[in-house]
Amino acid sequence: MSIAVHAVHKAFDGHPVLRDVSFDVPGGELVALLGPSGCGKTTLLRVIAGLEEADAGAVLHDGAPVEGKSARERNVGLVFQHYALFRHMNVAENVAFGLRVRRRPAAAVRARVQELLRLVQLSGLERRFPSQLSGGQRQRVALARALAAEPRVLLLDEPFGALDARVRQELRQWLRRLHDEIHVTTLFVTHDQEEAFEVADRVVLMNRGQVEQVGTPRQVFDEPRSPFVMQFLGAVNVFHGRLEDGRAHFGGIDVPHPAAGELPAPARLYARPHELEVHRDPTAGSFPARVLRVTPAGSAVRLELHAPTVDRPISAEVEARRAEALALAEGLEVWVAPRRLRVFEGEAADSLSSSQL
Amino acid sequence: MGRIRNKGGGRSRGVLPGLGLTAGLTTAYLGLVVVIPLSTLALRASRLSLADFWALATGPRALASYRLSLGASLAAAAANVLLGVLLAWVLTRYRFPGRSLADALVDLPFALPTAVSGIALTALFSQNGWLGAPLERLGVKVAFSPLGVTLALVFIGLPFVVRTVQPVLEELDADMEEAAAVLGAGRLFTFRRVLLPEILPAALTGFALAFARALGEYGSVVFISGNMPGRTEITPLLIMTRLEQYDYPGATALALVLLAFSFLLLFAINRLQAFARARGGMA
Amino acid sequence: MTPPAAAAAEAAAALRVAPAARRPRRAAADPAWVRWGLTALALGALGLLVVAPTALVFAEGLARGWGAYRAALLEPEALRAVRLTLLTAAVAVPANTLFGLCAAWCITRFRWRGKTLLVTLIDLPFGVSPVISGMVTVLLFGSHGLLGPWLQAHDLKVVFAVPGIVMATVFVTFPFVARELIPFLETQGTEEEEAAHLLGASGWQIFWRVTLPNVKWSLLYGVVLCNARAMGEFGAVSVVSGHIRGETNTVPLHVEILYNEYAFSASFAVASLLVLLAAVTLAAKQVVAWRSPSRRASRSLP
Numbered sequence: 001m002s003i004a005v006h007a008v009h010k011a012f013d014g015h016p017v018l019r020d021v022s023f024d025v026p027g028g029e030l031v032a033l034l035g036p037s038g039c040g041k042t043t044l045l046r047v048i049a050g051l052e053e054a055d056a057g058a059v060l061h062d063g064a065p066v067e068g069k070s071a072r073e074r075n076v077g078l079v080f081q082h083y084a085l086f087r088h089m090n091v092a093e094n095v096a097f098g099l100r101v102r103r104r105p106a107a108a109v110r111a112r113v114q115e116l117l118r119l120v121q122l123s124g125l126e127r128r129f130p131s132q133l134s135g136g137q138r139q140r141v142a143l144a145r146a147l148a149a150e151p152r153v154l155l156l157d158e159p160f161g162a163l164d165a166r167v168r169q170e171l172r173q174w175l176r177r178l179h180d181e182i183h184v185t186t187l188f189v190t191h192d193q194e195e196a197f198e199v200a201d202r203v204v205l206m207n208r209g210q211v212e213q214v215g216t217p218r219q220v221f222d223e224p225r226s227p228f229v230m231q232f233l234g235a236v237n238v239f240h241g242r243l244e245d246g247r248a249h250f251g252g253i254d255v256p257h258p259a260a261g262e263l264p265a266p267a268r269l270y271a272r273p274h275e276l277e278v279h280r281d282p283t284a285g286s287f288p289a290r291v292l293r294v295t296p297a298g299s300a301v302r303l304e305l306h307a308p309t310v311d312r313p314i315s316a317e318v319e320a321r322r323a324e325a326l327a328l329a330e331g332l333e334v335w336v337a338p339r340r341l342r343v344f345e346g347e348a349a350d351s352l353s354s355s356q357l
Numbered sequence: 358m359g360r361i362r363n364k365g366g367g368r369s370r371g372v373l374p375g376l377g378l379t380a381g382l383t384t385a386y387l388g389l390v391v392v393i394p395l396s397t398l399a400l401r402a403s404r405l406s407l408a409d410f411w412a413l414a415t416g417p418r419a420l421a422s423y424r425l426s427l428g429a430s431l432a433a434a435a436a437n438v439l440l441g442v443l444l445a446w447v448l449t450r451y452r453f454p455g456r457s458l459a460d461a462l463v464d465l466p467f468a469l470p471t472a473v474s475g476i477a478l479t480a481l482f483s484q485n486g487w488l489g490a491p492l493e494r495l496g497v498k499v500a501f502s503p504l505g506v507t508l509a510l511v512f513i514g515l516p517f518v519v520r521t522v523q524p525v526l527e528e529l530d531a532d533m534e535e536a537a538a539v540l541g542a543g544r545l546f547t548f549r550r551v552l553l554p555e556i557l558p559a560a561l562t563g564f565a566l567a568f569a570r571a572l573g574e575y576g577s578v579v580f581i582s583g584n585m586p587g588r589t590e591i592t593p594l595l596i597m598t599r600l601e602q603y604d605y606p607g608a609t610a611l612a613l614v615l616l617a618f619s620f621l622l623l624f625a626i627n628r629l630q631a632f633a634r635a636r637g638g639m640a
Numbered sequence: 641m642t643p644p645a646a647a648a649a650e651a652a653a654a655l656r657v658a659p660a661a662r663r664p665r666r667a668a669a670d671p672a673w674v675r676w677g678l679t680a681l682a683l684g685a686l687g688l689l690v691v692a693p694t695a696l697v698f699a700e701g702l703a704r705g706w707g708a709y710r711a712a713l714l715e716p717e718a719l720r721a722v723r724l725t726l727l728t729a730a731v732a733v734p735a736n737t738l739f740g741l742c743a744a745w746c747i748t749r750f751r752w753r754g755k756t757l758l759v760t761l762i763d764l765p766f767g768v769s770p771v772i773s774g775m776v777t778v779l780l781f782g783s784h785g786l787l788g789p790w791l792q793a794h795d796l797k798v799v800f801a802v803p804g805i806v807m808a809t810v811f812v813t814f815p816f817v818a819r820e821l822i823p824f825l826e827t828q829g830t831e832e833e834e835a836a837h838l839l840g841a842s843g844w845q846i847f848w849r850v851t852l853p854n855v856k857w858s859l860l861y862g863v864v865l866c867n868a869r870a871m872g873e874f875g876a877v878s879v880v881s882g883h884i885r886g887e888t889n890t891v892p893l894h895v896e897i898l899y900n901e902y903a904f905s906a907s908f909a910v911a912s913l914l915v916l917l918a919a920v921t922l923a924a925k926q927v928v929a930w931r932s933p934s935r936r937a938s939r940s941l942p
Contacts, residue, residue, distance in 0.1 A: 375745060380740075383746055390810055392810055394780055397776055397785070397786055398779060400786070413856070443681060447682040450670075461925075462690050464692065468919075469872070470872025470917070473697060476899045477696050533732075575874070576892070594874065
């Protein structure tokens with residue numbers, strides 16, 4: 001089933017939390033709602049689930065508005081961030097809950113519970129209580145419980161947020177495989193871009209209650225539509241420059257920027273560390289810099305550079321082999337050539353601080 | 358689409374069912390059981406002229422009863438602070454056999470019906486009682502004296518200070534005491550300067566709670582007080598006497614004075630708790 | 641276990657042990673004579689003030705032997721008092737339990753205007769002297785009361801009769817269940833109920849299958865407290881009863897009458913029943929504290 005969110009507004013005590021949020025989730029896809037904490041993504045999930053009412057706008061399931069429908073008719077499965085397992089029920093009773101309240105025959109309920117517990121790899125733990133399970137096991141019980149009544153949509157709120165790093169990694173891959181197996185339309189909330197990129201077919205990026213960009217992981221990473229998206233998705237260098245005569249200028253170099261007008265205007269230029277080439281000799285479109293620090297990072301080497309024409313430290317990342325060839329060392333004078341630059345007009349700093357650098 | 362919903366503003370009421378039913382039942386029941394009866398008192402009071410009220414509320418017998426009720430309650434609440442802090446300290450800091458039993462017994466004055474406490478304390482402290490007889494030989498008369506009233510009020514107020522101070526002592530950072538000790542502070546100095554400021558708000562709350570309870574207390578006091586008008590007659594008992602004489606205006610005037618004292622205290626308790634929370638938040 | 645994980649586990653174990661290791665050090669900060677002195681003082685005060693009166697109830701009750709004790713309890717008037725007390729509790733406790741559940745649900749599960757006022761009103765009976773609690777019933781239903789003439793015209797008797805006793809008791813015991821449940825439900829949050837709702841449960845199903853099992857210990861304790869007060873209330877009931885022997889006497893009033901008639905050992909024999917009631921209440925508190933370690937073990941009775 002597809003979900004459409006249309007122009008949803010929501011405020012708590014006069015503070016807007018969601019502002020004109022619209023996007024579509026095609027049936028069968030696995031979509032991540034990604035954004036920094038406090039951006040409204042959990043509220044949006046609750047609106048889609050029907051736990052909160054939007055002040056304006058609509059949520060549509062398969063093209064039909066869901067407002068006024070009971071939770072049973074809506075049939076949405078939600079996994080809460082802290083799982084919200086029924087603590088006085090054991091694993092089997094938790095999973096069976098959605099079926100029992102629908103008065104399904106006992107034998108069918110038992111069979112379905114067994115099937116689901118096999119699916120989430122918890123067979124044999126039927127009689128355990130939530131307090132006797134590990135975080136990862138609770139997470140999977142919550143998932144099985146949400147899936148029991150065959151929901152048409154599965155919603156997950158920070159599904160891996162409360163788990164430690166190793167379990168999180170395993171569960172991510174497992175969730176992806178599970179989705180490929182059952183193909184239920186799934187929307188999950190996360191603040192971790194790595195997680196979103198690894199698991200999701202598509203990503204909805206949110207900031208301050210608004211949707212910044214929707215697209216596949218590749219799309220949003222390669223073609224960020226706003227400085228926020230650029231800065232949120234990993235380390236990035238920000239250069240302050242200006243637009244003039246159809247070109248963007250900074251640090252003594254310039255690149256073509258067709259959108260720039262005749263008159264000078266401030267601009268910000270973004271390049272990711274791996275998008276900066278480092279040379280021993282000047283090349284076209286390069287500026288001089290001095291190496292401040294060299295930090296090996298696996299197959300790559302991270303560099304911290306200082307350029308006299310740029311007002312703040314620059315980070316670059318080069319392949320270890322190339323770093324060796326260049327004989328990079330602290331204090332060395334080099335030339336930096338941006339392979340790729342994204343230009344945004346204006347100079348107002350965005351919500352993200354330079355600490356993202 | 359784009360319709361405005363939830364016009365009330367603020368947080369949506371949530372999706373769980375039953376607000377209408379439960380809020381309706383709650384309000385109706387509350388109105389019937391509490392609000393209507395209590396407003397009868399206000400209605401009665403409104404029929405009194407100010408001069409009548411003043412005459413009824415400040416007669417010599419009434420004034421004597423306020424003096425005793427306020428004085429004995431104040432003394433009892435103060436005694437409760439000393440006893441309560443001592444008990445809370447011993448129960449949280451020391452380990453000794455029977456500690457959990459002692460801890461449970463602290464609640465007994467709450468759980469024991471007041472009439473039982475009343476007759477038991479009276480028998481205990483009467484002229485030939487287990488404790489009354491030896492005290493009598495020392496020249497101390499407890500039963501049928503203001504001292505007896507105070508003692509009964511100490512009994513019923515005992516749990517308040519213990520139960521407000523106990524959690525504070527339990528959560529108090531031991532590091533703070535140790536830091537003080539390392540800095541060379543004596544044990545008593547540490548108590549006065551480090552612990553006392555921490556437990557004071559809780560002890561004050563306990564004091565106010567015990568005071569409020571003592572002011573309205575009836576059952577545990579009437580037996581031990583002897584009920585001599587002007588000497589050992591507490592205000593609740595005087596109200597009772599007026600009611601038995603069908604003197605409703607007199608009873609109403611006294612009840613209003615007593616309620617005013619109680620609500621002043623409840624207000625003070627609220628302020629104290631807000632103050633304690635603010636302090637806790639800063640720490 | 642990989643080395644970093646092992647190190648982390650070790651560090652965690654060290655952290656867990658630390659507070660336990662500190663405890664004796666802290667206790668040792670006081671010299672032994674201070675420790676024993678203060679303990680003796682505290683236990684002495686508790687003994688004289690709390691244990692002695694309680695022990696005295698049994699000692700006096702049994703002063704004339706088991707036969708007299710039994711006779712005092714089985715006397716027809718005593719039995720009638722017990723019956724009236726049970727009847728009163730049988731009305732007041734279920735009514736206030738139902739109310740407590742409703743109040744707790746609408747206060748902790750929703751945000752709406754007027755909630756704060758409701759909470760204040762619920763606390764009201766705790767701030768009022770029992771004598772005044774009884775008095776308002778008299779003012780409303782007594783022969784000189786607001787509804788008195790109407791009641792008389794219809795030959796209904798409330799004050800100095802069973803209905804008045806029940807009403808005064810309901811008023812006094814009104815907040816207990818609500819006061820236990822509200823803070824407990826507040827800390828529980830609404831997620832389990834929301835989960836049940838999304839899984840398709842109806843309002844009743846949510847209440848019976850999710851909420852009630854979660855609050856049962858808290859609820860039980862509130863009911864026990866409410867019952868203890870309903871059976872033990874003296875001041876409020878004293879105002880409305882009129883002390884008609886065998887008709888409007890509850891157990892505490894019966895104790896008073898016997899005492900005032902100098903039938904001390906009978907009075908204490910009946911009083912010992914109420915001491916047992918208190919013991920049950922305290923035991924229930926221990927059970928609840930033991931069953932739900934998450935709740936503060938030393939929550940006070942109101």
